[in-house]
Amino acid sequence: MHLKQPLRRRRGAQLEDALLTAAWGEIREHGYGGLTFEGVAARAHTSRSVVRRRWADKQELARAAVAHQGQQIHTDVPDTGTLRGDVLGLLSHASERLSGMLEMFIFRFGVHFAETGTSLAELRATYLGDRKSSMDAARRRAAERGEIDSAVVPTRISRLPFDLVRNEVIMTLGSVPVEVLEEIVDTIFLPLVQPGPAGDRRRS
Known part of the structure; x- marks a missing residue:
């Protein structure tokens, strides 16, 4: 009222x-x-x-x-000195922001999806607009430090940590615990992008 x-x-x-x-x-x-x-x-x-x-x-x-x-959302990319620290910082921020945003989209826009035939992915794209991925800056700094070869990191792999966090938020409707964020970074993301046996297998 x-x-x-x-x-x-x-x-x-x-x-x-x-x-x-x-x-x-x-x-x-x-x-x-x-x-x-x-x-x-x-x-x-x-x-x-x-x-x-x-x-x-x-x-x-x-x-x-x-x-x-x-457009009101602005993300400061952390500069911790390591790709691991930067990505963990970004995922922590994303987890807090996504828990509120996705709950809003899922529960408040159900009628919109039915009425327009659009999807959650399309609404998310509208929300994000033309913002650049915050991972780009973290990846660029990691390449400058010699942690990764940015030329061999496909876009889908760069997005993978955020996709996994988003899935956790959708399934739990809450922020993602630190230990889960660390597992995503340490056991899934870093082995795919850093030099070593996992990276060699991916490039081959």
């Missing part, structure tokens, strides 16, 4: 930011099924017509809200 307040005069980016923040708030509270232009307008303290002028339907509005929310 939103208390009636005077309409606020905002324009341009400031207005759009307020509307998309309000739309995300409505989805978080009521789910995609409960998203309405009226609810967004009330939360943003503006009129329904202001919202309708910018987005043709609630599918478009929801996608814009997801993309806007994704």
Whole structure:
């Protein structure tokens, strides 16, 4: 329930930011099924017509809200001096962020998937936008230190630790324990990318 307040005069980016923040708030509270232009307008303290002028339907509005929310996320790539430390830091951050994001997507956007025929992967791509992978910087530094040969690390292997963490979060709906993150890095990821018998077998 939103208390009636005077309409606020905002324009341009400031207005759009307020509307998309309000739309995300409505989805978080009521789910995609409960998203309405009226609810967004009330939360943003503006009129329904202001919202309708910018987005043709609630599918478009929801996608814009997801993309806007994704733009608020900024990841600082840790520089621990080792690839292991950097990747563990990135996975720890990803685990904390993903537990909230995936819960939101799975439970609040179910109606959206059914209505649009889209998937969780497509919604995630909207959320991520054109952000570069945080693994790129960690991998580049590791190559400069001589820990890996970046030329022989395929994209899928670079993504593998995050894919495994995401699977853990989906299955448990919670953050991933440190010991599981260490297992992913030490027994799966590093043997695939660092010089040695495992790396030699992969390259052959």
